Amino acid sequence: MSDTNERPGQLPIGVFDSGLGGLTGVHAIREALPNEDILYLGDTARVPYGTRSPQTVMRYARGCASALVRRGIKMLVVACNTVSAVAIETLQSELAVPVLGVIAPGARAACRSTRSNKIGVIGTTGMIASGAYAREVARVNSTAEVFGVAAPLFVPLVEEGWLEGEVPRLATHRYLTQLANHRIDTLVLGCTHYPMLRVVIEHVAHDVLGPDARVIDSAEATAHELRETIGTAVPRAEEIRQGRLHLMVTDLPQAFAGAAARFLGHAVDDVEVIDL
Amino acid sequence: MSDTNERPGQLPIGVFDSGLGGLTGVHAIREALPNEDILYLGDTARVPYGTRSPQTVMRYARGCASALVRRGIKMLVVACNTVSAVAIETLQSELAVPVLGVIAPGARAACRSTRSNKIGVIGTTGMIASGAYAREVARVNSTAEVFGVAAPLFVPLVEEGWLEGEVPRLATHRYLTQLANHRIDTLVLGCTHYPMLRVVIEHVAHDVLGPDARVIDSAEATAHELRETIGTAVPRAEEIRQGRLHLMVTDLPQAFAGAAARFLGHAVDDVEVIDL
Numbered sequence: 001m002s003d004t005n006e007r008p009g010q011l012p013i014g015v016f017d018s019g020l021g022g023l024t025g026v027h028a029i030r031e032a033l034p035n036e037d038i039l040y041l042g043d044t045a046r047v048p049y050g051t052r053s054p055q056t057v058m059r060y061a062r063g064c065a066s067a068l069v070r071r072g073i074k075m076l077v078v079a080c081n082t083v084s085a086v087a088i089e090t091l092q093s094e095l096a097v098p099v100l101g102v103i104a105p106g107a108r109a110a111c112r113s114t115r116s117n118k119i120g121v122i123g124t125t126g127m128i129a130s131g132a133y134a135r136e137v138a139r140v141n142s143t144a145e146v147f148g149v150a151a152p153l154f155v156p157l158v159e160e161g162w163l164e165g166e167v168p169r170l171a172t173h174r175y176l177t178q179l180a181n182h183r184i185d186t187l188v189l190g191c192t193h194y195p196m197l198r199v200v201i202e203h204v205a206h207d208v209l210g211p212d213a214r215v216i217d218s219a220e221a222t223a224h225e226l227r228e229t230i231g232t233a234v235p236r237a238e239e240i241r242q243g244r245l246h247l248m249v250t251d252l253p254q255a256f257a258g259a260a261a262r263f264l265g266h267a268v269d270d271v272e273v274i275d276l
Numbered sequence: 277m278s279d280t281n282e283r284p285g286q287l288p289i290g291v292f293d294s295g296l297g298g299l300t301g302v303h304a305i306r307e308a309l310p311n312e313d314i315l316y317l318g319d320t321a322r323v324p325y326g327t328r329s330p331q332t333v334m335r336y337a338r339g340c341a342s343a344l345v346r347r348g349i350k351m352l353v354v355a356c357n358t359v360s361a362v363a364i365e366t367l368q369s370e371l372a373v374p375v376l377g378v379i380a381p382g383a384r385a386a387c388r389s390t391r392s393n394k395i396g397v398i399g400t401t402g403m404i405a406s407g408a409y410a411r412e413v414a415r416v417n418s419t420a421e422v423f424g425v426a427a428p429l430f431v432p433l434v435e436e437g438w439l440e441g442e443v444p445r446l447a448t449h450r451y452l453t454q455l456a457n458h459r460i461d462t463l464v465l466g467c468t469h470y471p472m473l474r475v476v477i478e479h480v481a482h483d484v485l486g487p488d489a490r491v492i493d494s495a496e497a498t499a500h501e502l503r504e505t506i507g508t509a510v511p512r513a514e515e516i517r518q519g520r521l522h523l524m525v526t527d528l529p530q531a532f533a534g535a536a537a538r539f540l541g542h543a544v545d546d547v548e549v550i551d552l
Contacts, residue, residue: 051320051323051528053528152436159428162429252328
């Protein structure tokens with residue numbers, strides 16, 4: 001792509017999620033690519049997606065993607081695991097910009113990590129039911145086995161800020177015990193909220209899965225792939241200034257700003273509300 | 277109302293909720309009024325309402341109410357606490373059938389129960405933020421004080437079926453401890469999911485709030501008021517047969533049928549999907 005008047009390198013990277021969770025992806029992208037502008041959309045009016053049918057998720061995903069494309073983005077990162085599981089190929093075929101989901105990078109990172117060829121995935125009910133990580137892992141390593149467990153308490157635990165103590169520890173213990181019999185050595189956090197519980201999850205994984213078990217954050221894996229590939233499919237931002245972050249939601253901007261500060265690690269002053 | 281060709285006594289009672297939880301209300305109504313037909317709508321495509329803005333909840337509530345009225349109902353029970361908190365007066369003024377919410381009956385039952393004039397309410401974040409129970413309590417007893425605590429983990433605990441053991445016990449303990457300082461003697465379950473956790477909640481309330489603390493289920497209080505008043509505002513069903521229950525949802529009928537069986541205590545074979 002040539003550097004025309006539109007200066008596509010100056011366009012932001014679009015990121016969307018069903019709500020707040022995708023901000024762990026934004027955080028990881030900003031660490032990896034500090035010069036890039038990011039335009040974020042959290043569909044807070046219709047969160048959560050993880051309990052919806054694939055048809056409904058597809059319809060919502062198209063709405064979010066179109067809203068970002070209309071604003072002008074150079075590429076789209078689907079930070080939501082549920083959308084990545086259900087809609088990524090459709091979005092890739094329908095949109096004029098490159099589209100990257102979180103599942104393929106998370107699956108590739110898990111394949112690089114595993115020694116036992118047994119990979120565990122925790123996520124929302126819908127994401128686990130989709131079998132999406134197993135499909136992506138099979139593309140890289142046809143001998144690896146993937147075992148999924150739905151962990152629906154984790155999202156409300158994170159949104160409440162209950163990130164340590166007995167309740168998250170016992171809930172994690174209960175979920176990971178279901179994976180221990182399969183002798184997994186790699187655990188993929190298949191939901192964007194879960195990295196907020198990473199300290200508890202790593203402690204319990206050490207106890208339940210063994211001292212060599214590794215935890216893979218799909219959002220982080222996605223940001224690392226993005227750093228490797230940007231400049232090829234789409235132009236990079238110029239390295240002369242800090243990238244800006246613009247946040248949009250479909251409902252409840254104040255509540256979002258408060259919680260977003262915890263996800264991003266800094267205060268958030270300006271959240272735009274849009275209608276889809 | 278006279279018994280015309282339309283036989284309004286034979287029309288069902290319409291009940292709606294953001295999803296599954298309203299089935300605790302259906303269960304209570306069927307216990308109280310076994311001859312009445314019930315037409316239930318769970319807005320599973322847009323659940324949960326408890327985290328939405330009042331404007332969004334109002335828009336969703338109008339959609340659900342209209343769908344039921346179009347089918348033909350003799351009255352409407354709003355089983356959802358969030359909708360009852362935000363939209364009940366608007367629905368009462370806009371609809372041609374009588375409308376009963378769960379908050380006023382729950383508040384009246386709490387006022388009959390309390391000796392200390394200090395009432396606790398647990399519910400979703402949106403419901404607690406609305407202050408709706410405090411307003412309804414003030415209409416009955418202007419000297420009673422109401423203290424609210426949001427308990428956002430309870431809905432996913434119920435939907436997971438984690439109804440006993442350490443995780444629900446510790447979560448309940450953490451929520452009720454916040455009410456113990458206020459010396460409440462009556463605790464209102466201000467969310468339709470919470471009666472499923474009633475055994476744990478009553479145990480912890482006994483320990484944390486004292487042996488005389490009483491737990492009020494708003495859905496049950498609503499069903500009792502309905503039994504007292506039906507026949508006045510709307511005609512009763514004839515007492516010659518068991519009432520029928522017809523279930524409608526806006527997404528995921530199979531998942532709903534499975535969980536509904538736990539809420540109702542019997543298998544559910546036929547769930548209709550409608551578009552709003």
